[in-house]
Amino acid sequence: MAAIDFFYEFASTYSYITAMRIAPLAHAAGVTVRWRPFLLGPIFKAQGWDTSPFNLYPAKGRYMVRDCERQCAALGIAFHIPEPFPQHTLLAARVATIAMTEGWGEDFSRAVYRAQFAEHRNIGEPPVIDAIVRKLGRDSSAALARAQADDIKQSLRTTTEEAQRVGIFGAPSFVARGELFWGNDRLEQALAFAST
Amino acid sequence: MAAIDFFYEFASTYSYITAMRIAPLAHAAGVTVRWRPFLLGPIFKAQGWDTSPFNLYPAKGRYMVRDCERQCAALGIAFHIPEPFPQHTLLAARVATIAMTEGWGEDFSRAVYRAQFAEHRNIGEPPVIDAIVRKLGRDSSAALARAQADDIKQSLRTTTEEAQRVGIFGAPSFVARGELFWGNDRLEQALAFAST
Numbered sequence: 001m002a003a004i005d006f007f008y009e010f011a012s013t014y015s016y017i018t019a020m021r022i023a024p025l026a027h028a029a030g031v032t033v034r035w036r037p038f039l040l041g042p043i044f045k046a047q048g049w050d051t052s053p054f055n056l057y058p059a060k061g062r063y064m065v066r067d068c069e070r071q072c073a074a075l076g077i078a079f080h081i082p083e084p085f086p087q088h089t090l091l092a093a094r095v096a097t098i099a100m101t102e103g104w105g106e107d108f109s110r111a112v113y114r115a116q117f118a119e120h121r122n123i124g125e126p127p128v129i130d131a132i133v134r135k136l137g138r139d140s141s142a143a144l145a146r147a148q149a150d151d152i153k154q155s156l157r158t159t160t161e162e163a164q165r166v167g168i169f170g171a172p173s174f175v176a177r178g179e180l181f182w183g184n185d186r187l188e189q190a191l192a193f194a195s196t
Numbered sequence: 197m198a199a200i201d202f203f204y205e206f207a208s209t210y211s212y213i214t215a216m217r218i219a220p221l222a223h224a225a226g227v228t229v230r231w232r233p234f235l236l237g238p239i240f241k242a243q244g245w246d247t248s249p250f251n252l253y254p255a256k257g258r259y260m261v262r263d264c265e266r267q268c269a270a271l272g273i274a275f276h277i278p279e280p281f282p283q284h285t286l287l288a289a290r291v292a293t294i295a296m297t298e299g300w301g302e303d304f305s306r307a308v309y310r311a312q313f314a315e316h317r318n319i320g321e322p323p324v325i326d327a328i329v330r331k332l333g334r335d336s337s338a339a340l341a342r343a344q345a346d347d348i349k350q351s352l353r354t355t356t357e358e359a360q361r362v363g364i365f366g367a368p369s370f371v372a373r374g375e376l377f378w379g380n381d382r383l384e385q386a387l388a389f390a391s392t
Contacts, residue, residue: 057365066375066376169259185381
């Protein structure tokens with residue numbers, strides 16, 4: 001079956017938009033999606049950035065907010081820019097790494113995005129992640145403890161290194177049949193490419 | 197009649213793609229396009245860049261080339277990355293500024309883009325611009341002389357300042373009913389917004 005890798009960073013506004021719309025589109029295209037939570041921080045750091053380019057370049061940041069407002073309004077989903085921006089996503093990404101192996105990774109990821117961009121919650125705070133996991137009916141104490149285990153830390157690190165190796169420099173990014181596609185705007189093209 | 201401003205920089209790969217497809221799309225949407233050649237150099241310089249971000253961030257640069265190849269293949273237009281990249285565009289932008297007031301600005305702009313991205317010519321060289329103007333049946337000596345006149349230099353500077361004032365940080369950009377849209381990917385949305 002046709003497949004794509006969907007690389008996403010929890011702090012990324014455009015990754016939020018993709019996460020909210022990828023499942024039905026992929027289903028309609030007959031494409032399986034491998035959800036790949038990773039961290040943009042180390043990739044930004046490697047090119048000399050210590051925060052989001054939307055903070056480093058204010059004109060681009062202001063435009064991004066307006067653009068996301070328009071894109072989300074057209075899709076009928078909520079959007080506000082979180083405070084602080086970007087949020088700390090290490091814990092969310094580690095829990096997502098666990099959840100992906102246990103079958104609740106997609107639901108968890110969407111819930112984290114909703115909490116951040118629709119419900120004004122700070123996903124950098126462990127109680128917020130704890131509440132999300134509980135609401136999904138999962139053992140949150142176990143998940144939050146396991147998030148500190150070496151193999152989980154290493155697994156997330158490996159995904160981030162793979163992202164860097166295939167040339168990823170932003171999120172969301174898609175890999176379909178060895179080709180890289182960057183940005184929520186390229187989702188349809190990546191799905192079409194995967195299924196040909 | 198509905199209208200949009202199309203801000204473009206001659207060195208910009210995605211501006212090339214827009215320039216090649218905007219006319220029929222705008223016509224179909226019933227939208228008038230004001231072609232606004234400007235310079236990205238001063239805007240990049242103001243945010244600390246001395247060359248294209250595609251050179252400063254090589255992973256992004258490599259991706260851009262592949263993405264433009266795919267987008268252009270889908271549109272049936274040629275694409276190669278020019279050497280050097282980015283090219284010097286001051287003369288082309290000044291001649292375009294003149295040409296816009298004389299009714300041959302669109303044809304000149306498309307010819308400059310074709311020369312650079314389809315015909316392997318260096319648009320930073322005055323003889324290349326001279327040949328383009330001649331081929332359009334215009335008085336090239338007059339145009340190249342006038343390109344050094346103070347009012348033309350100032351007119352281009354004014355457009356670039358306007359671009360910066362409305363929040364433009366890259367090209368192509370569109371302004372429709374006071375709203376900014378960035379990137380070739382937003383052309384359809386800008387046209388739809390202009391005509392509602």
